Amino acid sequence: MTFNVLVTGVGGEGVLFTSVIITRAANIEGHELRGTQLHGLAQRGGQIPTHIRFGKEDVFSPTIPRGEADLIIGMEPVEAARYCYFADRERTSFVVDTYPIIPVYTMLLGEKYPSMDEIKAMIRPFAKKAVFADASHICKEKLGDPVYGNAMIVGIAISCGMLPLKKSSVEEVLKQTSGKYAESNLNALRLGLEYRE
Amino acid sequence: MANPDVLGKVGKRVALLGNEAIVRGALEAGMGFSACYPGTPSSEVGLTFADIAKQSGFYFEWSTNEKVAFEACTGAAFCGVRALTALKHFGLNVACDSIFPIAYVGVHGGLVINVADDPMGHSSGQSEEDSRRFARIGNMPMLEPANLQECRDFTKLAFEMSEKYEIPVFLRTTTMVAHSVGTIRLGKIRKPKTKGRFVKDYMRYYCITPVIQKMHENVLKKLDMIEKDYECLNRTEGDLGSRTGILALGVSYQYIKELGLKGVKIGKLGLSYPISRKFVSNFIKNLETIIVLEELEPIVEDFVREIAKDVNPKLKIYGKNILPRVGEFSTEMIRERIAPVIGIKKKDFSRQEAELKKMKLPTRKAVLCPGCPHRSTFYAVREALGENVVWAGDIGCYIIGIFEPFKMQDFVIAMGASLGITHGIKKVSEQKVVAFMGDSTFFHAGMAGLVNLKYNDPKVLVVIMDNSITAMTGHQPHPGTGYNAIGEKKEAIKIEDVVRSFGITNIRIVNAFNQKEIQAAVKELDAKPGVSVLISRGMCRLLLNRILKRKGQKFPVFEIMQSERRDLSRLDRFACPAIIKDGSKYRIDPEVCWGCSVCSQIAPAGAIKPKVPTKKEAEG
Numbered sequence: 001m002t003f004n005v006l007v008t009g010v011g012g013e014g015v016l017f018t019s020v021i022i023t024r025a026a027n028i029e030g031h032e033l034r035g036t037q038l039h040g041l042a043q044r045g046g047q048i049p050t051h052i053r054f055g056k057e058d059v060f061s062p063t064i065p066r067g068e069a070d071l072i073i074g075m076e077p078v079e080a081a082r083y084c085y086f087a088d089r090e091r092t093s094f095v096v097d098t099y100p101i102i103p104v105y106t107m108l109l110g111e112k113y114p115s116m117d118e119i120k121a122m123i124r125p126f127a128k129k130a131v132f133a134d135a136s137h138i139c140k141e142k143l144g145d146p147v148y149g150n151a152m153i154v155g156i157a158i159s160c161g162m163l164p165l166k167k168s169s170v171e172e173v174l175k176q177t178s179g180k181y182a183e184s185n186l187n188a189l190r191l192g193l194e195y196r197e
Numbered sequence: 198m199a200n201p202d203v204l205g206k207v208g209k210r211v212a213l214l215g216n217e218a219i220v221r222g223a224l225e226a227g228m229g230f231s232a233c234y235p236g237t238p239s240s241e242v243g244l245t246f247a248d249i250a251k252q253s254g255f256y257f258e259w260s261t262n263e264k265v266a267f268e269a270c271t272g273a274a275f276c277g278v279r280a281l282t283a284l285k286h287f288g289l290n291v292a293c294d295s296i297f298p299i300a301y302v303g304v305h306g307g308l309v310i311n312v313a314d315d316p317m318g319h320s321s322g323q324s325e326e327d328s329r330r331f332a333r334i335g336n337m338p339m340l341e342p343a344n345l346q347e348c349r350d351f352t353k354l355a356f357e358m359s360e361k362y363e364i365p366v367f368l369r370t371t372t373m374v375a376h377s378v379g380t381i382r383l384g385k386i387r388k389p390k391t392k393g394r395f396v397k398d399y400m401r402y403y404c405i406t407p408v409i410q411k412m413h414e415n416v417l418k419k420l421d422m423i424e425k426d427y428e429c430l431n432r433t434e435g436d437l438g439s440r441t442g443i444l445a446l447g448v449s450y451q452y453i454k455e456l457g458l459k460g461v462k463i464g465k466l467g468l469s470y471p472i473s474r475k476f477v478s479n480f481i482k483n484l485e486t487i488i489v490l491e492e493l494e495p496i497v498e499d500f501v502r503e504i505a506k507d508v509n510p511k512l513k514i515y516g517k518n519i520l521p522r523v524g525e526f527s528t529e530m531i532r533e534r535i536a537p538v539i540g541i542k543k544k545d546f547s548r549q550e551a552e553l554k555k556m557k558l559p560t561r562k563a564v565l566c567p568g569c570p571h572r573s574t575f576y577a578v579r580e581a582l583g584e585n586v587v588w589a590g591d592i593g594c595y596i597i598g599i600f601e602p603f604k605m606q607d608f609v610i611a612m613g614a615s616l617g618i619t620h621g622i623k624k625v626s627e628q629k630v631v632a633f634m635g636d637s638t639f640f641h642a643g644m645a646g647l648v649n650l651k652y653n654d655p656k657v658l659v660v661i662m663d664n665s666i667t668a669m670t671g672h673q674p675h676p677g678t679g680y681n682a683i684g685e686k687k688e689a690i691k692i693e694d695v696v697r698s699f700g701i702t703n704i705r706i707v708n709a710f711n712q713k714e715i716q717a718a719v720k721e722l723d724a725k726p727g728v729s730v731l732i733s734r735g736m737c738r739l740l741l742n743r744i745l746k747r748k749g750q751k752f753p754v755f756e757i758m759q760s761e762r763r764d765l766s767r768l769d770r771f772a773c774p775a776i777i778k779d780g781s782k783y784r785i786d787p788e789v790c791w792g793c794s795v796c797s798q799i800a801p802a803g804a805i806k807p808k809v810p811t812k813k814e815a816e817g
Contacts, residue, residue, distance in 0.1 A: 023212050033380045038372065047561050061455035062451060063373065066528075066529040082558050085553065103560065103561045104772045106560075107769065111559045113559050114558070146788055
């Protein structure tokens with residue numbers, strides 16, 4: 001059975017970093033893998049979902065078919081809601097960082113950025129389970145920088161049984177990929193693993 | 198830095214990006230030379246080459262444009278060195294002028310052109326061009342990988358094919374292949390051959406009459422041979438006796454495999470040009486129905502129709518009559534569109550549709566980064582000249598100036614096109630025109646347009662927005678930066694020296710983060726006759742942030758002095774992502790602010806100031 005993860009967020013938030021962690025950890029565990037990582041214009045404050053699909057059997061499509069996401073990681077709450085297209089309440093778990101990044105266009109176009117309660121209400125009909133965590137804030141307070149929220153969110157997904165990867169393989173990837181930031185990322189992962197709603 | 202797995206040991210199983218798998222293929226093929234101009238979705242090929250060139254021992258450069266890059270690769274291949282250039286679909290258009298004749302004269306070392314198309318315009322734009330047509334115009338073979346494994350394997354194959362038949366070979370990807378991720382087992386890296394020799398061969402390398410007819414004939418013969426010799430790249434799977442067949446290539450093949458259909462025969466093409474007549478004839482011979490799956494143009498479909506006339510005239514052919522010619526495919530789209538033809542069930546998403554319809558989500562489009570020099574320049578030029586101006590746009594991050602609150606790119610066509618089009622407008626209209634162009638675009642295709650402008654000398658202001666890097670594609674150096682792709686120091690070619698050498702004397706160079714300076718210079722140049730050039734110079738903030746981070750430094754952060762109660766509505770016309778408006782109250786998000794200070798220059802004096810760090814922050 002293929003396990004499908006969608007990582008959503010805003011350019012510059014570390015969506016690519018989060019997907020690299022998951023992709024490499026799945027590779028360490030010997031899974032077959034496919035997915036997408038879009039680059040380019042989307043990185044400039046736009047929205048960039050990435051797809052990661054892994055399992056013991058061959059995976060074909062690089063993108064997750066509609067309604068077949070097993071986990072949606074939302075690095076930004078509105079962007080988690082925007083990609084409910086890939087979700088199904090029988091199947092999909094959500095881990096959402098509740099730190100909002102309000103688009104400049106909200107002001108320019110006179111739109112409204114929904115409240116956290118409204119966003120939760122949008123996501124719930126698509127979710128088997130949903131965890132909303134203030135990861136960026138917590139990491140800012142405890143580790144000095146909200147960017148560590150990425151590793152913390154992965155930790156939450158693992159500890160809630162929403163992401164079938166081992167803690168040890170994620171740790172190995174963080175050590176390999178984040179150089180001098182490895183220690184802070186490992187601490188962030190731990191914060192996630194210990195997180196209780 | 199490059200993904201270290203690209204250089205992993207033979208036999209290791211690694212996860213790579215499609216573009217990285219192409220790089221690995223080139224390493225396993227012993228490529229000795231590469232020159233590129235960045236263009237997403239192909240940019241990571243060159244970015245990875247740049248990172249590993251030194252340690253791997255091959256030559257890599259970022260050239261001034263795709264045509265020059267391809268020509269450099271050709272020079273290496275003339276001398277027997279294997280060379281590869283990677284470009285996006287619109288980069289191919291630039292290079293084609295030189296590519297087509299090389300198909301006729303041929304090469305000695307393998308010469309591979311990796312072109313990445315972008316149906317849907319995820320990461321580039323301009324058009325949903327289908328580069329498969331170019332293989333047909335130019336008489337060159339085109340390999341089309343569907344997945345990671347094939348990205349690597351077909352790159353190696355492309356070098357072999359190119360050398361064997363002495364012809365340049367296209368390796369075509371689309372975004373969903375180039376930017377797809379997957380696992381492969383690594384093969385052996387071959388030591389690159391980086392030195393060769395040009396052997397004089399009278400009449401071999403000229404495209405002139407009467408030789409061109411002979412060359413044309415020769416190239417067609419090569420294509421015939423390739424069609425036969427590489428038939429093995431096509432394969433048939435699934436229910437081989439079925440009367441229903443599906444023929445696919447590229448990522449469409451991955452989607453149809455994902456559906457796991459029973460009772461259909463599936464054909465996969467590896468070469469999108471030339472397509473094997475023998476394979477297609479055999480594939481369709483006993484079918485009642487065929488569905489051709491290809492994104493964009495009906496190229497394979499037209500070929501199937503042509504062959505079916507002789508082989509199976511009653512064959513029911515489905516392609517663009519049920520599937521779109523616009524945008525990308527997806528697994529669920531294919532399922533939905535082919536369901537009535539092959540008698541499978543559609544999935545019911547009506548409940549989800551209803552929920553999705555209820556959602557009211559705020560628009561999120563691309564936005565200039567906090568502290569971006571382009572935002573400051575746009576703001577200042579508009580303040581100085583008002584809005585009754587035709588704003589000529591060009592290609593770079595500054596295309597985001599299309600959107601609110603600037604709307605200062607009235608047209609965006611192609612690299613360097615702002616200047617040629619401006620010239621035409623000025624010859625037939627009295628309107629004021631200001632052209633915007635980036636530094637990398639200036640070197641790529643701006644210089645010829647500027648010479649033409651100057652020679653004919655209409656009254657025009659050209660604003661060169663120099664952020665000292667090719668920013669949009671991931672920070673590649675260019676001849677103005679003073680260092681090359683592998684980080685060696687070079688003597689920078691100054692844009693102002695080039696502009697002056699064209700005889701343009703109305704030049705002002707300003708600090709892109711100084712509103713007063715830019716506005717004064719724009720007004721001054723606007724009063725002058727003929728062509729004026731304003732160089733607005735300020736480093737890409739994303740790049741500067743990276744440099745500071747490496748040094749352990751941070752930008753100063755600005756804050757709004759709430760006690761001042763001043764009118765800050767001008768900030769709405771500036772639209773910095775760090776400035777948040779709650780009702781009529783403004784605040785600056787310190788996590789987002791990159792300290793360019795421009796908002797403090799726009800706001801009434803004293804309303805915005807650099808934030809004094811708290812004791813805790815100062816210590817931390």
